[in-house]
Amino acid sequence: MDALASHSTSKWLFAFVFFVSFGFGDSSLSVKLPTQNKQLPTCIEALKIDHSLSEEYGYKLSSILQFDIYVSGKACLVDPKTHMRLVAMNNGRTIPDADGDSIAPSVRIYPKIQEGILTLDTFLNGKGVKAFTAPLSGELAKDRTIIHQMAAKIHEALFGEKSIVSQKILYTLNLKDSSATGGLRSEIWQADIDGYNARRISPQGDFCLSPIYIPKPTGKPDHVLFVNYHAGQPKLHTASLSHPYSEPTLSLRGNQLLPCLSHNKSVLAFICDAMGRADLFLQFFDGTSKKPVRFVSFKGATQSSPTFSPCGKKIAFTSDKSGSAQIYVTDIDLKKKAVLNRITQKNRQNTCPTWSPDGTKLAYISATDGIKQVWVYDFEKETEQQLTFDPKHKESPAWAPNSLHIIYNTLDKNKAELYLLYLGTAKAVKISAGLGQKKFPAWEPWAK
């Protein structure tokens, strides 16, 4: 009996060690959050092109389409000849997945350029879905936008939901500049989600960061809000997307930082040291209070990174009032004292919370074994789950409007780049390139 028990114990011990070494010792594990969607194997056939545009140009457009289909998340790309799975490399290229297997495509897209018109004939399981067409201009920047729009339409036709590939992103670009104060420029830029068609939004020469879009009642946003150090102290500024000029948003003494706007634009949250602390303030635009409200303040503590629930009735933020940076959620109700519910328990340094547009999750950054990683808190399950595991530090996650993608910036040896991650696969692809650090990304909301 003793021998049997000993043997049995050894078996369980071995199984435990085996599980631990492969389950928790492997730092390259990716954790997929359960989504309701499986990826549809999709292949983009070879482009047929007449002499209206060069083959090289046609190839560039094909690459853009491939990248868009890949990052949408719902489709996995397969090579049209070998049916090997493809993975997107950084900045738009795709290559065969060395570890992948061969998959028969369910979706086939036949691209054709004839007399300057691009046609994407799309088939699902052999049946025609639609032939999407659009005239091309021959200018890559404009045609890139057209490809994004067509890829979005294909996505909607196949999956019955909006695609993020035609959305824009905002970010802060830091560049070395010996003529600038401190030798650094910090500007607000807007780009497509593949990092291209990038242009400066903020006033030339102003040191700016932390941009967010200001939603409109209908249509795409045409104004943004960001922090501008124009006169010295950082203040919240509003700017139009059509001309690089900004003006102060509200009047309150001190530093105004880290703005966040509720989805219906009725409340603006920000961090301000009006009273000598890093306090969380709210500015209401619905008549609740004319003056800004000093909402959360603790002596000796740092509050940062407010983010609203989609309904605008709750707010999450970081505070180190307990001794380490943790994330708290509270109701926004000026009639009673704020009761803070701490939601992060596992790790010590938790910052940059961002609430998913569907309200079910909070993405944030948590120091994990010395590396700042992206984690997700699920409100329904009340669980914290690590999403990224690679060795680069990550910061400032921002949800896409579909609540299935997250954009964040890495920080590695003073380089900062933007990455796009799809929750279904937990795979991230770099979308930024070129000089400078790209940080504080923000996603364009759906046009209403």
Added chain:
Amino acid sequence: MRSGQQVWADAKVATKEIGRGFRSFWGASEKKKTGQYAAREDFFSVIDEEYTAIDESDISHTNQIQEIPQPAVSPGEKGGSIPGIDSFSSPRGSLVGIFQRVHFSYDSNRITGDQTQSILNRMAAYLKANPHTYIFVEGHCDQRGTGEYNLALGTRRANAVRAYLVKEGVNPDQVFTISMGKERPLKLGDNEAAWRENRRSEFKIYTR
């Protein structure tokens, strides 16, 4: 009532930071230690109610909670007599020795050490003797925290210096704060030497 996990998390903080450990474990606020200034912010009456404070529980202990409101008008703003940052400059000549950088410990805004206090005392003396000199106090951080958290921490560092100067008798309307977070590092590098240099306050000066 804290959960077991919260108690465990706080216990870990207590273990790692022995000097602050007990205070952090019990959740009590910082108390001043002999020979060491915590980040005290002296309380002044708010001149005009430009905002509404609703989290009164923390600021109700007026004997201990001290804070210094920012000047009503920031430099460069309409209605103000102080120009914007373009009219301020880094210390030059004899002012270099007075407006020296001060440094902070990791994730802290505490003014510690005789050298730091000596620098700030000399600075305070100069500002009191030169009431038409105005300064920006910049709060900077090292690269380890996230950009967002460091922007907020930078305000605490700048305000800690400002509070010290005001406590030493400087007119609060002479001192303005800027948080730069970790956006303007002095030294690039992923090592303790670079981090130490970057955790700092530095000053820009304008004399009317």
